[in-house]
Amino acid sequence: MVQDEQPRDLSNRINRMRRRYQTEKPVISIQRAKFFTEKWRELETSGLPLGMRVAYAIKNVYEKMTHHLDPDDRLAGAWTEHFLGWPIDIERGLFNDVLKVELSKSTMLAYQTRAYSRFMGYLVRRHGPKGAAKLLKNSAGLGPTPVNVGLKTLLDREINAFAIDPADNRVLQKELLPYWRGRSVADRLAEELRAAGLPDGEMARFIDGVPNTPSKQVFIVGVGASIAAYQGHLVLDHESVLRLGLLEMRREVDERLAGLAETDGEGRDFLLSLAISLDGLMVFCRRLADRIEEALLAEREPRRKAELGRLLAICRRVPLHPAVDFREAVQALWTHRVAVELAHPDNVHAYGRLDQLLYPYYHADRAADRLSREEARELLEELLLKVMAQNIRPESNFLGNFYLRYEGSTPITLGGRRRDGADAVNDLTYLLLEAADRSKSVTSIVVRVHRDTPDELYGAVADRLAGGTASFSFMNDEVLIPAMERYGYAAEDARDYAITGCTDLLAPGKTGGMGFAGLLLGRLLDLTLHNGDARMLLGPIAGAGPRTGEPDSFADFAALLNAFFVQADHQVKLCLSASNLRDRVFADLLPAPMISAFIRGCADRRRDVTRGGADYNLTGINMINSLANVIDSLYVIRRLVYEEKRFSLGALVRATDENFVGHEAILAAVREVSGKWGNGEPECDALAREFTDRLFALVEKRSTFKGGPVAPFLNSMTSHTLDGRLSPATPDGRRAATPYAASCNPYNVERAGLTGVLRSVAALDFTRQLGCAVNIRQHPSALGAHPETRRKWIDLVRTYFRLGGAQLQPTVASADTLRAAQRRPDEHRDLIVKVGGYSTYFVDLGREIQDEIIARTEHQAT
Template identity: 55%
Template sequence: MRNVVADPSRSPVACDADPGDRLARLRLRYQTETPVISIERARYYTASWFAPENQAKPLPIRVALAMLHVYRHLNLYIDADDRIAGHWTENFLGVPIPIERGEYNRVLAAELTTATLAAFRAKSATKGIAYLARRRSWREFLHNQRITRAAGTPPLNLSLKTMAEREINPYTIDPADREILLKQLLPAWEGRTLADHLETALAAAGLYSGEMHDFVTAMPGSTSRQVLWLSTCATVATIQGHVVLDYDRVLHHGLCGLRDEVARRLAAADDDEQRDFLTAAQLALEGVTLFAQRLAARLEQAAKAAADPGRQTELAELARLCARVPEHPARTFREAVQSLWTIKTAVEIAQPINLHCFGRLDQSLQPYYHRDRRAGRLTRDEAVELLAELQLKIMAQNIRPESNILGNFYQRYLGSAPVTVGGKRRDGRDGTNDTTYLFIEAARRSKAVTNLSIRVHPGTPDELFQAAAAGLADGTSSFSFFNDEVMIPAMRQRGFALRDARDYAIMGCVEATCPGKTGSMSANGLQLCRLLDITLRNGDSKILAGTIHGDGLPTGGAGRFADFDELLAAFLRQGRYFIEKIAVGSNLRDRLHAERLPAPLISVFIDGCVESGKDVTRGGARYDLSGISMINSIANLVDSLYVIKKLVFERRRLSLPELVAAVDDNFQGHEALAAEIAALPGMWGNGDPETDELARYVMAGLFAETYHHRSFKNAPFVVYLISMITHTVEGRLSPATPDGRRAATPFAASANPYNVEHAGITGVLRSVASLPYRDVLGAAVNVKFHPSAIGKNRLTRDKWIHLIRAYFGLGGLQIQPTVADAAMLRDAQIHPENHRDLIVKVGGYSTYFVDLGREIQAEVIARTQHD
């Protein structure tokens, strides 16, 4: 077997870390080794899926059998630094391929060799040229290229460097595996993946208006299909993802208990659909059990082969743990952590790159920690070290083989598989406990980018804030803070019972869910500035590739609006139109998952599925959600509307068509107007009552529309304010906006102002807190603090804590600080080797600054810094 046991001393970077500091050595390897694309999962899944004997089997059973085949044959990797066992590929740092979903298949088909990449570029260029000729858009296209070049914007990365050759976030693959992937596996799935079927279904449903479908098929911006465009302002995600499993059920009952429950339900099932689902659930649990058994056996072999007595003892203990859990209930802290990790790794293999999150681990692990400490089985430092390794391992499974064109906008790891700590318990009392503090200390020790989502409320002890502030002061910018006093009522507003709302956990970047009771959620996107652009152009949409006619509704062009209220009404009408379109597209996606890609393993760990005999993709969970991220961005939208209100309708400084013309010219030749806009007081983010009320009114109008739609699984559509990296990617493709933002530059991230803050941090937080968060189940508020703002002593930190408490008292939902000064960030661009551990917040997740592409690094540096 390949890569059964690895010796870190053979790593080319091992010498850079203190040989006595295991965590530092692990972190350095995660930061510097090149990820390996693994074909093993794809290979074994494909073999079972297309096996003749499986073709006639019911779909859930066929999926479960495919994964059972994977668990039976997957090579199991054990690292010499592992104290928690289990990797999702046969390599220390690898990424498996969800080949049946297909969102990365085109990336791999095009970008693994120079020849395939050149062929893809040539095909794309031919299609693009034909589109421009067909639409007679050459003049506009060349004009847009000229004005962006004149502004100093570099071209997009269209190089012929393969995934292994590119400078930012490269991936490697074994040459023999590459041949199998390109010649056997990817061709076998061509036209058969979930992404393929979704593209076909969206087109057949008539969701593309005007010239949009012609544009989408002719001008592919990327080989990745994580999201599909319905419009320039509306997208649908391919995956469902975003889920927190019921890990407590495994800790308390073990897989044996789950199997007994499934068997009882199967014996009482009264229809074929229930029997098929429950049979698949049995097979799914059998697969996880087999995975754990094989892992225990491999650890026993490694222990016998280990030359070092100390390592032999460690491996034997790991083998004992894996033989015990997750098959049986956990009894100790170490057993609980290993049980959690085995289950998560098995689920990640079954559904890779799907954002399976752990939920409230401080609540789950506290009883085990408390018992072990009283019994003298565990020291505090041992527990911290174990949780630090856990955070590094979570980070290493949140990695995606992105396309070349996204290289300058992406990063190696996303911290978007968070651990949630703190907050209220189900009975309403404060849930802060010893393990809450362990996780904060573990984040400081590990320096992993895994988000630590810290729930707070008025009864949260100051000591928790002090512990988090100390971590921020030393550069641990992986902390995010969530306000229970706002989030719990928002959960109630969307149908969650009070005890379940109090038990919320964060999944993905900032999205709230009830752990173990809520089905997979997929966030779709509504691009706010594009929505305004469509409104100003009578339903046409302008991006830098040209104008797409008929993308939206003909609500009247820039010269037709008699007053500002008429413009707002047209904007909200466009918003209702596109939210409905997103709901239809999202439901098509969810129906396809139910019909083509059930998830029996995830279903076993979600309350309601086994009880109802219904897969999670068919609405078996107790709760469900569908998401719409309203992005790119609140700040640019509100500021643009404010400029229109002030300069066009109140001061009559110019007409709205004249402002649109200046936008189309990227303000070149309109420098006086650009200066006037830049000097306009009251932009959003300064606590100005007029713009805060405008933001509240416009966003409340959009939020209200989501209540008029239900998902395929009869769930509500909920709002998130989170941009991920789209504020840079979409900004790169977008013309200027009326607020003075230039073409091909980033939008404001998530719920952030657009670097127009003149009233300090208090003005920023007053504006952000004014949004109607009762309708929102997640928002990201990035604030860049100079280290001096946090300080090194308790008195300074007390002032910072008072600021955060006051912001939450105003109704703020979330805040996620990046603590780093601009000079440090610029030096990290020049000397990345000196700043490998520098963590920043991007859209809603943490990542290492030096892993970011240059364009998104520049966006982080450009954010307003608060001292």
């Protein structure tokens, strides 16, 4: 495919926009929270069904919000009244306590004082004064605490700081947060989990006792089990928005209502909630156009006046009516996204297969000479930056070293196969690669490949990676289409898969929001080696898992492995009990009619997406922290304990309990074991395959609240660093309070180069999972400018996928460059890296995550 024009320098407009997104503080906006709460309270005694109350409350936001229009905008629409803002989804309440605590030093001090007083009380009650003192001393010896104990507020902290108008903050603190205290979904979920004994016993007392973040994004329900307290991870039915327009979609709801049986009261209530939602969305669109018209009347500069005139004409038409050209299609997608994201913030809404959605409009405009590549590319550059700017959230400063400003977890999917199986790569695929590279947005770009993918596409991605833009990753259709079919997707829908979240597979516009749980593999091994008791850096937790035997009671390696899966099964049950409870709480308290209007199946079944109305429903269990450390630990145990009989399992366990201090001979023996996972050694790779097959089997065919299957995922995000910093040593030689391996990465034990790494990873059966991340860090020389070097790199990636690899996401940056960015961040603002499954600016990361990325094995040219 020949690219017909050479790229020019980035426009001043896009450059200004990117720099502002990189440097300005996001502003916390209360207008969504205020107007949602206003209508919610007004309808409190109305007797209206809950879905209709939600729809009316969101419509009230659309009717009263202030629309921001920036002088540089050629795509109109923002979810707050600010250039860079964040709206509060106060009814869900994930961040309500963060806002209550962390907007002033006095409330932070009070929170910390209570937390540490409770913590010391717990330690003394549990271990006595001397035992508590010893634990604290031992913990301090492992290095600085990963928890920030300073008094840096949301407003003045170093990482991911926010701003808020003082008057808005007073309304937030005195009116809005007090009303939702105990009413938010997060608060109600916390109550329900505790009532259900999730967690229970000593684990519950431990969770109550230790200092914790005020964020309610994640709930710990067992030593090795947690759940995300939100639903989301969606790709909406953007195709219908472009093809039909909102007015026609609204007419179809009326048609369904007219044909409904009089006895179907619940179905009528649901369809009415869709009608109200679509009416509200059209209010948003019309008021946005009104704001553009207001700016047009006030504008005096001729060029900007012409831009506003064109923008007004577009926004008067779309997305109310079908899009007729490329500019309309891009604006329709953006307007729709902004409005739905405002209705459900931080829910991880991705666009899906953008090159397929927009190509008919692009092709027609180019054929008619109505649009240049440069005009189209600049519009896409703006779109990618705006998508990035909506992926922010006010994480608590207590764990600020493990978070970041923008998460590239609302990816764009490119390439792959069409629904009929043909290659889907087109001109727009390449143009989007250019736009991503030039804009330096951290919005992740997922490139689907298969055996018929042209080398030119691999080369185009390699060109961008070599330039230091690590927002690109590959997904292998040859493995992942069968994986989709395994979990119940029809063949055409499987071929049409898109990515949301970090690396999560779904059928766009047809899959309901995926709730997630986390299964902490290192903790499962710890339970296995301690007969169901758990080691924490601050003391043991008795009875956290089933009694499966003391270390030296296992007659052989098979018995040990069976014990591990007894522990794993117990924690999986905790994950699913908590996940199903969460999904029920959402269905009972916060239905999502705005989402349901754009997920196929919901209108046909007259059932909200939170109750399983979508064509496909999934629950995910993310198996993390860490695959490599547990595989290597099991490999070491089998080799040194059961085969070579160098020492007993009990002796190895005692060594890990004491962080190998005084057990240097055992540590040396462990580290000398060759052939660990990541070297392409058949023996260890076979163990890894057996281990993951049994792990995946634990979650297959489980029941869920919404009726869909449970699927495994393998993506640690940043949790491998945080959980590792809070975890004891492991038998593979990993020391206490150090990071685990990330996602599907080996643990920096590679001795056979990148070829060995990829061979080991590809040994796993990735047709049994629906999302994984394989991070590699390469020196720029590995993708050097020489054609032969580039040819070898492409051949290596193709071979990896032919062997069965599912995903690959390279960061091409030397350790020297990354360390220079730590020293001089302002000179490296555009440096993008892969963290877990998403992209972000390296300089926006906390120091702990930066150091972990630098510590990853750096692969040179092959």
